[in-house]
Amino acid sequence: MDPRRAQNGLIRTAVQGLNTANQRHPWSHNDAFHSWILTRAPARRGLAIDIGCGRGELAAILANHFSTVHALDTDPDMRRATGQRCAGLANVHVENVPLDDLPQDADQITMIAVLHHLDLDTALRQVSHSLAPGGRFLCVGLARLDGPTDIAWDLACALTNPVIGYIRHPWPADSAATEAPIPTKEPRQSVDQIREALDRLMPGAVLRRRLAFRYTIEWTKPLQ
Template sequence: MALPSHLDRFNRRHPWSHNDHYGPWAAARVAESGARHVLDVGCGTGNLAALLRRRTETVTGLEPDPATAGAAAARFADDPAVAVHTTGFAGRDPRRRWDAITLVAVLHHLPLVPTLRELRDCLTPGGRLVVVGCFRESGPADLLAALPAMVANPVMGLVKHPARADAPPVNMTAPTADPRESLAEIRAAAARELPGARIRRRLFWRYTLVYDAPAAGDRA
């Protein structure tokens, strides 16, 4: 059996969330911006929302998958500062603006350019957008950059989930989709729609994007 097949079977037996790995990083980027009211798009079962709640005043979570949204809503049932809505980004309150918006492994589910524009318009003056995203590998450079992740992934699985799993944990059962855009295409779109956005390639097949909207006095 080929090595990739062996690795895939091993990783399924010792699952861990690449997205949750970046949760503390995303929450820290929000906190350092001074955001008080945060929108978490595609909140899943609420792992990032829980981190954000410790460092902000309110968190609004959007999750289109009913079962996943139900788990998140139950988790925060006794916390009036966290609201979870069973809807995607299109179902947000169109009148509302947020101090910060987070998306973790969500942007590739949505049309890239229109969504970047809408995200920009949903920020308050000086607000911050924080994205942990997935991209389509295209070319030798991406394959070479993925090699450290291929080596580190099973090690992390053993550390985080040493016992063999019969099924993935609940927070890893939401619907998934393959990324459509390459990292180069995402960089180009962000340069047009989010001037000044900082994008970095990250380990475990992810990239990060941080964009700060102009302050009130800087808007054209």
């Protein structure tokens, strides 16, 4: 047997096995970071803004920790889903607000799998402008693969994904999701490019690669 053909066959088998495991034990890579956000919430908790709120899972959680939550999304299906989820929460306002009209003096601004949908520099500037001094920007994002380090992290994510799925969702999935699909987009910037933009526009921001094919950004606006 051709060794190269045998190797390719093993790779295909491994990939198929990973895909099967992921389908049997699905989990939300985005929801997994809610606890990361909550443990980094600022001391002052008046106004929170969740940009790209999706189906409203995070907005509903933030409503228990902040006086007012603005859940923003440009997609009408996502706003509708968030409105339904947060129907009993009087302090959650679901809106379609452009970045340059963000509410001011926010104590916290969050994005989960959203930054790559936006113009990077514009989004970071608007977030910085809208945060109150001492306010916190907490972002969970996706980046384009660019170089051996990114590829190594992606491989680690692929290998650990079914393990995490089994731990978080040990029972096999028996039905497809019926919720409105969240809009997706391929990321354009690499981790290094995002870090360079942060150095220019949010000095002191901390960017870390994470499992689940994600990175995180944590930044506190200086107190003037």
